[in-house]
Amino acid sequence: MKVLVIGNGGREHALAWKIGQSPRVSDVFVAPGNAGTALDATNVDIGATDIPGLIQFAKKEKIGLTVVGPEAPLAIGVVDAFESEKLRVFGPTQAAAQLESSKAFCKNLLRQADVPTADFQVFRDADDAMRFIKGRYPGERDRCPVVVKADGLAAGKGVIVCKRRDDALEAIDRIARRKEFGTAGQQMIIEERLEGQEASVLAITDGRTILPLPPAQDHKPAFDGDSGPNTGGMGAYCPTPMVDDALLAWIEEHVLVPSVHTMKRNRKPFRGVLYAGLMLTPQSGPKVLEYNCRFGDPECQPLLMRLKSDLMDILEAVVDQTLDQIDAPEWDPRPAICVVMASRGYPGDYEKGQPISGIAAADELEDVKVFHAGTRMEGDSVVTDGGRVLGVTALGESIAKAKLNAYTAVQRVRWKGSWCRKDIGDKAMQFMEKQAFEG
Ligand code: AMP
Ligand code: GLY
Numbered sequence: 001m002k003v004l005v006i007g008n009g010g011r012e013h014a015l016a017w018k019i020g021q022s023p024r025v026s027d028v029f030v031a032p033g034n035a036g037t038a039l040d041a042t043n044v045d046i047g048a049t050d051i052p053g054l055i056q057f058a059k060k061e062k063i064g065l066t067v068v069g070p071e072a073p074l075a076i077g078v079v080d081a082f083e084s085e086k087l088r089v090f091g092p093t094q095a096a097a098q099l100e101s102s103k104a105f106c107k108n109l110l111r112q113a114d115v116p117t118a119d120f121q122v123f124r125d126a127d128d129a130m131r132f133i134k135g136r137y138p139g140e141r142d143r144c145p146v147v148v149k150a151d152g153l154a155a156g157k158g159v160i161v162c163k164r165r166d167d168a169l170e171a172i173d174r175i176a177r178r179k180e181f182g183t184a185g186q187q188m189i190i191e192e193r194l195e196g197q198e199a200s201v202l203a204i205t206d207g208r209t210i211l212p213l214p215p216a217q218d219h220k221p222a223f224d225g226d227s228g229p230n231t232g233g234m235g236a237y238c239p240t241p242m243v244d245d246a247l248l249a250w251i252e253e254h255v256l257v258p259s260v261h262t263m264k265r266n267r268k269p270f271r272g273v274l275y276a277g278l279m280l281t282p283q284s285g286p287k288v289l290e291y292n293c294r295f296g297d298p299e300c301q302p303l304l305m306r307l308k309s310d311l312m313d314i315l316e317a318v319v320d321q322t323l324d325q326i327d328a329p330e331w332d333p334r335p336a337i338c339v340v341m342a343s344r345g346y347p348g349d350y351e352k353g354q355p356i357s358g359i360a361a362a363d364e365l366e367d368v369k370v371f372h373a374g375t376r377m378e379g380d381s382v383v384t385d386g387g388r389v390l391g392v393t394a395l396g397e398s399i400a401k402a403k404l405n406a407y408t409a410v411q412r413v414r415w416k417g418s419w420c421r422k423d424i425g426d427k428a429m430q431f432m433e434k435q436a437f438e439g
Pocket of ligand 2: 218232233292295296297298299
C-alpha cells in the first residue's frame with residue numbers, strides 16, 4: 001500500500017519513518033516534507049493546506065491511506081474533503097477538530113462532559129472582558145492570576161499567562177483591540193490559572209474505542225528550568241513517571257471517555273489522535289488545559305521510537321472503526337527522550353539556510369534517531385529551514401541513560417547558532433528522587 005503523510009515537521013518525519021517499517025507499505029510520500037523525510041520517504045511538493053492538490057495526488061498515486069500530521073489542514077476540513085472523494089484518511093473531521101481550533105468549543109465540551117478543567121468565561125468584547133478582570137463591585141475578589149487565551153489557532157502564541165491585573169488587561173488589549181492574533185482573537189477565554197506539572201496524554205480513538213498511549217511530558221518554555229518564552233516544544237520524554245498506571249486509568253475514565261462519548265452524542269464523532277494537555281494539580285488532580293486533535297510535536301518522536309507494533313494496524317483500525325478488534329500495541333519498556341535543536345533567535349525571528357554537519361554521525365549511534373523538522377536540502381547538504389530544526393531522539397535503560405544517549409548524539413551535530421535545552425527529562429528524575437525520598 002502507498003501512504004501519504006501531510007506535514008513537514010519532526011512529527012511527520014517520525015510518522016513517515018515508522019509507517020515505512022510496516023511490511024504492508026510499499027511507498028511513503030510526505031507533502032511537503034523536509035530533508036529527513038526525503039531520506040526515509042519521498043517528498044512531494046504540495047503544501048499541507050493545499051487540499052485540491054493533495055486530493056489530486058492521492059488519486060493519481062492510488063494512495064491507500066493519508067495521515068494528517070498538523071492541525072492546520074484538519075481545521076480547514078482536509079479529512080471531510082478526502083472522505084467525500086472516498087479516499088481513506090486518518091484524522092478528525094473539521095467539526096471534530098474544533099476541539100483544537102476553537103478553545104471556546106473545547107471548554108464548552110469539557111463543561112458539558114463534566115471533565116475537570118479550569119473555571120472559565122468566554123468573551124467577545126474587550127470592555128466586558130476588562131470589566132470582568134476589574135471586578136464589578138469595589139472590593140470584589142481579585143480575579144488574578146488568570147490566563148487569557150485567543151479562541152482560535154495561534155501556533156501556541158495566543159495563550160497569555162497573567163500574574164497581575166495589568167498583565168490581564170494588556171493581554172485583552174492585544175487580543176481584542178490590537179488584534180495581534182487576527183480572527184483567532186474574535187473570542188477570548190479567561191480562565192483561572194492552575195499550578196502543577198504538565199503532562200501530555202495522547203489517545204487514539206475511532207470514535208468508540210479509546211486506546212490511551214503511554215503518557216509523555218513536553219518542555220514548552222524555551223530555556224532551562226522552564227524559563228523564557230513558550231515555544232512549540234523544546235523536548236519531550238515518554239513515559240513520564242508523573243502519570244502512573246492508576247492515574248492514567250483515572251484520566252481515561254474521567255477525561256477521555258466522557259469527552260469522546262460527548263463528541264459522539266453531539267454528532268461530531270472524534271476519530272484520530274485525541275491529545276489531552278493536562279495540568280496535574282496537587283490539590284484537585286488532573287485538569288485539562290487544552291485538547292489537540294493530532295499527535296504532539298515533539299511528543300510523537302519518543303512515542304513512536306518506543307512503539308514495537310505496526311503503526312499501520314492502529315491507523316487503519318481507526319479508519320475502519322475496528323479499534324476494539326486489534327491487539328494491544330507493544331511498547332519498548334525503555335524510556336525515550338527527544339531533544340529539540342533550534343536555530344538562533346527561535347522562538348522569535350531566526351535565520352535559515354545554515355549548513356548542518358554531523359547528522360549521519362549522530363544517527364549512527366545505537367538507539368538514536370535524528371528526526372528532522374525545519375530542514376531542507378540545498379544541493380548535497382542539509383541546511384536549516386525553521387526554528388525547531390532537529391529532534392534528536394534516543395532510547396535508554398532509564399531516563400538518565402536515555403538523556404545521556406540523546407545528548408551524546410546532540411554533541412555530534414553542529415551548525416552556526418544551534419542551541420538546545422540541556423535539561424530535557426530532568427523533571428522526571430527530580431520527581432522520582434522526591435518519590436524515593438518520601439516513599
Ligand atoms: P494551551 O495552548 O491552552 O495548552 O496553553 C499553552 C500553555 O499555557 C500550557 O501548556 C500551559 O503551560 C499554559 N496554560 C494554559 N492554560 C493554563 C492555565 N489555566 N493555568 C496555567 N497555565 C496554563
Ligand atoms: N508539543 C505541543 C504540541 O504539539 O502542541
